[in-house]
Amino acid sequence: MKREILCTISALPYRQPIPVYGFRFGSGDKTLAVMGAIRGDEFQQMYTAARLIQRLEKLESDGALSAGILVVPCMAQFSMNVSRRFWPLDNTDINRMFPGYADGETTQRLAHRIFQALQGYQWGIHLTSFYLSGDFVPHVRIMETGFQKDEAGLDFGLPYLVIRSPHPYDTVTLNYNWQIWGTNTFSLYTRATRDIEPGSAEVAVESILRFLHRYGLSSEEVPEGCKSVCVNESQMVAIGSSSAGILLPQKHPGDKVAAGEMVASILDPYTAKPCEEIRSPVDGTIFFFRHAQILSERTIVCRIIPQNNS
Amino acid sequence: MIETVVSAQLPVGEELAIQKNRIEGAEPDSRRIAVVTGTHGDELEGQYVAWKLARLLEQKRKILHGTVDIYPALNPLGISTIYRGLPGFDLDMNRIFPGSRTETMNEYIADGIVRDIAGADLCIDIHASNIFLREIPQIRINEKSVDQLMPFAKLLNMDFVWVHGATTVLESTLAYSLNDIGTPTLVVEMGVGMRITERYGNQLIYGIFSVMNELGMLDEPAIPVQPPIVSTDGHVGFVNASESGIFLPRVSHADRVEQGQTIGIVSNPFTGEISEKLLSPLSGMVFTLREYPIVNEGSLIARVLGGVAK
Ligand SMILES: [Zn+2]
Numbered sequence: 001m002k003r004e005i006l007c008t009i010s011a012l013p014y015r016q017p018i019p020v021y022g023f024r025f026g027s028g029d030k031t032l033a034v035m036g037a038i039r040g041d042e043f044q045q046m047y048t049a050a051r052l053i054q055r056l057e058k059l060e061s062d063g064a065l066s067a068g069i070l071v072v073p074c075m076a077q078f079s080m081n082v083s084r085r086f087w088p089l090d091n092t093d094i095n096r097m098f099p100g101y102a103d104g105e106t107t108q109r110l111a112h113r114i115f116q117a118l119q120g121y122q123w124g125i126h127l128t129s130f131y132l133s134g135d136f137v138p139h140v141r142i143m144e145t146g147f148q149k150d151e152a153g154l155d156f157g158l159p160y161l162v163i164r165s166p167h168p169y170d171t172v173t174l175n176y177n178w179q180i181w182g183t184n185t186f187s188l189y190t191r192a193t194r195d196i197e198p199g200s201a202e203v204a205v206e207s208i209l210r211f212l213h214r215y216g217l218s219s220e221e222v223p224e225g226c227k228s229v230c231v232n233e234s235q236m237v238a239i240g241s242s243s244a245g246i247l248l249p250q251k252h253p254g255d256k257v258a259a260g261e262m263v264a265s266i267l268d269p270y271t272a273k274p275c276e277e278i279r280s281p282v283d284g285t286i287f288f289f290r291h292a293q294i295l296s297e298r299t300i301v302c303r304i305i306p307q308n309n310s
Numbered sequence: 311m312i313e314t315v316v317s318a319q320l321p322v323g324e325e326l327a328i329q330k331n332r333i334e335g336a337e338p339d340s341r342r343i344a345v346v347t348g349t350h351g352d353e354l355e356g357q358y359v360a361w362k363l364a365r366l367l368e369q370k371r372k373i374l375h376g377t378v379d380i381y382p383a384l385n386p387l388g389i390s391t392i393y394r395g396l397p398g399f400d401l402d403m404n405r406i407f408p409g410s411r412t413e414t415m416n417e418y419i420a421d422g423i424v425r426d427i428a429g430a431d432l433c434i435d436i437h438a439s440n441i442f443l444r445e446i447p448q449i450r451i452n453e454k455s456v457d458q459l460m461p462f463a464k465l466l467n468m469d470f471v472w473v474h475g476a477t478t479v480l481e482s483t484l485a486y487s488l489n490d491i492g493t494p495t496l497v498v499e500m501g502v503g504m505r506i507t508e509r510y511g512n513q514l515i516y517g518i519f520s521v522m523n524e525l526g527m528l529d530e531p532a533i534p535v536q537p538p539i540v541s542t543d544g545h546v547g548f549v550n551a552s553e554s555g556i557f558l559p560r561v562s563h564a565d566r567v568e569q570g571q572t573i574g575i576v577s578n579p580f581t582g583e584i585s586e587k588l589l590s591p592l593s594g595m596v597f598t599l600r601e602y603p604i605v606n607e608g609s610l611i612a613r614v615l616g617g618v619a620k
Binding site: 010011012013085089090091093096103104105106107108109110131132167168169171172238240243244245246269270294295296297298299300 | 400
């Protein structure tokens with residue numbers, strides 16, 4: 001294992017320079033790069049990358065790796081250390097600044113520097129979080145850019161492979177640009193973001209090691225994963241609230257639901273009496289569930305993968 | 311008359327209502343313009359324009375034809391919390407248009423706003439830069455809609471029209487969404503965040519009357535306006551800080567500068583040293599100048615429009 005400084009975040013005179021570390025394993029080939037936390041609340045993503053680093057260190061010393069791998073656990077220190085999700089000075093999101101710009105604004109420059117370090121790899125994995133707070137079934141997500149290799153996403157052995165058609169705001173993310181610039185890119189979502197969950201981090205680490213093994217890049221056997229089901233995001237059924245109040249979930253990501261079954265209730269915030277019972281319109285599996293104590297009306301509560309897709 | 315454009319119930323006993331002031335003259339259905347502002351909660355220049363325009367139109371009601379809709383606050387929660395974005399939401403409000411009825415309350419609100427403005431003869435979307443930069447009164451036009459918008463832009467009495475390149479991420483702005491469905495929409499940028507520059511507001515109101523004249527909405531002699539400088543006549547140069555520290559300007563906003571002239575310095579309060587002298591890349595007019603003193607590496611300091619005659 002080689003630890004090196006990929007770039008430095010500098011905001012003198014009142015913050016000390018912050019090194020962004022890359023951990024290199026195996027050969028000098030650019031086989032796989034894994035990006036951890038870009039935002040200041042992606043604790044689970046940093047933790048997952050850190051656990052991956054431990055496992056790769058062991059594999060390397062056992063002589064089991066036949067690939068060149070780079071892991072960047074965190075480039076969000078400047079935000080993380082002050083409890084902010086985005087760049088604290090102007091609240092911009094580095095993951096909306098890709099491919100970056102060397103002569104641009106601060107977060108464009110940071111995106112540019114990390115993108116330089118991540119370029120040229122055959123495979124890229126971004127451990128990331130969603131713009132709505134909520135919990136997911138662990139899955140691999142591929143952006144439909146026209147350049148993507150969907151089948152490879154099945155090799156992680158996670159329960160789902162989700163194909164997403166990019167919205168305009170997706171075109172400035174790492175995933176989208178990485179793919180456009182020739183790296184086969186996956187976003188890997190574990191259950192949580194703000195909470196450290198060792199179990200779900202382990203699921204993610206195992207899935208990456210499984211991927212390496214399937215491509216003959218690591219000789220270590222990894223237990224069989226799931227047979228991934230491929231779902232297009234547009235086939236999922238979104239269920240929203242039609243009233244506002246306290247959100248009381250009845251189901252969790254991964255749960256099976258029958259048509260008509262209750263997935264959550266909205267309670268009157270003053271009397272705790274139910275003002276809405278939110279029911280699934282279809283048979284299926286809960287894929288995403290909002291993490292919120294209170295909810296506005298007309299807001300998504302969960303997404304369900306309908307039965308005929310699973 | 312105050313009308314509610316779209317509303318939604320917030321979690322705990324409060325309604326979020328987007329409202330407008332509808333001012334009708336003779337034949338109210340003959341023509342309609344929409345003056346909108348307050349998408350970014352820290353931009354307040356438009357508040358003065360909304361107030362003053364409503365007062366002046368009240369006096370001009372006898373000579374008014376058609377309808378003027380004034381929307382002072384597209385993001386009431388942002389304005390009320392001194393927050394640029396949508397409180398509790400990751401995406402900038404100007405990145406979720408044209409909105410949706412199946413995502414979140416914020417997208418539902420965006421959808422309601424677009425539906426209400428759609429079909430107007432002209433929409434003027436007033437922005438006020440941000441808290442970091444001061445702008446001269448200007449119009450920003452996507453190069454894709456120059457032909458439709460330039461005739462209106464030249465009537466609005468602004469100093470400058472900046473024609474910018476088309477990028478996918480900007481397809482989710484209010485202006486793009488409205489232009490896309492055939493409702494001509496001009497973006498005004500002027501002044502600075504969290505402040506009001508009445509002089510700029512009065513200048514814009516003069517321009518709004520000039521446009522209304524052109525559209526046959528005011529029974530009074532047309533007001534002559536100064537033609538703006540158009541960016542395609544010259545060249546825009548950017549000045550970004552290379553060092554972090556405290557910025558001190560050495561020119562005034564809207565000054566003419568020579569190539570190589572010092573626009574400002576980055577100072578270091580610890581040592582009394584000048585960390586960096588920021589020089590103009592070309593001779594021209596400083597149409598954007600940094601207002602907020604703290605800078606990080608990359609922070610935008612100034613934009614200079616060169617190549618135009620004095
Ligand atoms: Zn704005």
